[in-house]
Amino acid sequence: MKAEALIDILGAEFYTGVPDSQLKALCDCLTDLYGSDPRRHLIAANEGNCAALAAGYHLASGKIPAVYMQNSGQGNIINPAASLLSDRVYGIPVLFIIGWRGEPGVRDEPQHVYQGEVTLKLLEDMDIRSFVIDRETSCEEVRAAMDGFRPLLAAGKSAAFVVRKGALTYDKKVVYRNGHTVLREEAIRHIAAAAGSDPVVSTTGKASRELFEIREQAGQGHRYDFLTVGSMGHSSSIALGIALQKPETKVWCIDGDGAALMHMGAMAVIGTSRPENLVHIVINNAAHETVGGMPTAAGGIDLPAIALACGYAGVAAADTLEELDAELARARSAPGPRLIEIKCALGARADLGRPTTSPQENKQAFMAHLSKL
Numbered sequence: 302m303k304a305e306a307l308i309d310i311l312g313a314e315f316y317t318g319v320p321d322s323q324l325k326a327l328c329d330c331l332t333d334l335y336g337s338d339p340r341r342h343l344i345a346a347n348e349g350n351c352a353a354l355a356a357g358y359h360l361a362s363g364k365i366p367a368v369y370m371q372n373s374g375q376g377n378i379i380n381p382a383a384s385l386l387s388d389r390v391y392g393i394p395v396l397f398i399i400g401w402r403g404e405p406g407v408r409d410e411p412q413h414v415y416q417g418e419v420t421l422k423l424l425e426d427m428d429i430r431s432f433v434i435d436r437e438t439s440c441e442e443v444r445a446a447m448d449g450f451r452p453l454l455a456a457g458k459s460a461a462f463v464v465r466k467g468a469l470t471y472d473k474k475v476v477y478r479n480g481h482t483v484l485r486e487e488a489i490r491h492i493a494a495a496a497g498s499d500p501v502v503s504t505t506g507k508a509s510r511e512l513f514e515i516r517e518q519a520g521q522g523h524r525y526d527f528l529t530v531g532s533m534g535h536s537s538s539i540a541l542g543i544a545l546q547k548p549e550t551k552v553w554c555i556d557g558d559g560a561a562l563m564h565m566g567a568m569a570v571i572g573t574s575r576p577e578n579l580v581h582i583v584i585n586n587a588a589h590e591t592v593g594g595m596p597t598a599a600g601g602i603d604l605p606a607i608a609l610a611c612g613y614a615g616v617a618a619a620d621t622l623e624e625l626d627a628e629l630a631r632a633r634s635a636p637g638p639r640l641i642e643i644k645c646a647l648g649a650r651a652d653l654g655r656p657t658t659s660p661q662e663n664k665q666a667f668m669a670h671l672s673k674l
């Protein structure tokens with residue numbers, strides 16, 4: 302069905318979400334409809350934020366907000382769903398629109414398989430009634446499902462539309478861009494070269510796919526890298542966990558701006574635990590590039606200043622590969638924790654592949670390498 306039709310049926314006047322490639326049609330349509338008016342559409346840092354923002358909207362307006370997200374974000378909403386929205390607590394109704402990655406029977410990446418399997422069950426456990434939309438679902442069926450949700454919403458319960466691959470369409474093309482020129486893949490190539498045989502923890506999305514291919518091209522194998530294929534926003538904490546146990550080893554984290562924002566509290570913990578051997582690099586394209594390029598809040602904030610205020614020992618921002626190289630060289634010898642922000646353009650190679658080794662193979666090779674350091 303068309304994204305416009307879904308928006309029309311839901312009738313929500315406020316949307317907040319974390320973008321998902323499977324919901325790109327909806328995200329693009331909302332961007333066209335509401336531009337950057339945060340009173341109508343706000344891309345939040347994580348899905349839990351969305352639930353809370355939606356709650357605030359409901360408290361102020363009495364109306365029913367909509368939250369869109371990938372099913373990977375279910376973990377992030379469980380706390381506010383159980384202890385804020387639930388009709389056993391405040392009874393704040395929210396309409397969720399959830400992209401269903403890893404749905405049983407559809408081939409998907411390993412990080413999506415288990416989450417996909419438990420998506421409907423988790424909603425059921427959270428007492429959130431759901432309706433699945435697929436390519437064949439008609440507008441009438443969605444309208445009827447929404448009519449069925451109305452009494453629940455009126456009683457302070459939440460409800461969810463779970464969207465299968467390809468179910469939503471939007472005919473207009475929305476192009477997201479920023480003013481930067483460095484390609485993320487090139488930045489990562491430079492970081493991998495600077496890290497040498499040190500451990501690298503890379504973030505969710507295309508950054509890890511690019512790092513994997515860079516190692517393939519260089520014939521280096523994959524033992525230096527921990528690819529955080531799921532668990533968005535946690536790679537810097539994984540890197541911190543390693544750095545604290547391996548104080549003699551330089552540990553490099555390749556983060557994304559969307560991921561860094563998603564769990565930004567990690568920066569305060571890095572700053573206060575002061576691992577001298579940690580280098581935290583944020584690829585800042587001010588976008589959720591992996592899932593379609595929708596903007597993050599990182600275009601308008603000063604990440605190095607935040608890191609410095611959190612207690613990092615040194616910070617830098619780079620706009621070019623030359624500046625990045627200079628900062629990487631400095632990070633090799635200077636004590637950390639250090640944050641390097643590299644401003645990047647949007648976009649990736651069209652033929653970018655996916656890791657061909659399994660997460661468990663990745664873990665074993667990485668642990669074997671770490672054990673020698």
Ligand SMILES: Cc1ncc(C[n+]2csc(CCOP(=O)(O)OP(=O)(O)O)c2C)c(N)n1
Pocket residue numbers: 319320321371373374375377485504505506507508531532533556557558559560561584586588589590591592597
């Ligand atoms: C908790 C959670 N929410 C949403 C997603 C879907 N997702 C995968 S990658 C990505 C964008 C990551 O953005 P950023 O860290 O800025 O990296 P970029 O893609 O721009 O390189 C999103 C939203 C996810 N994997 N996990």
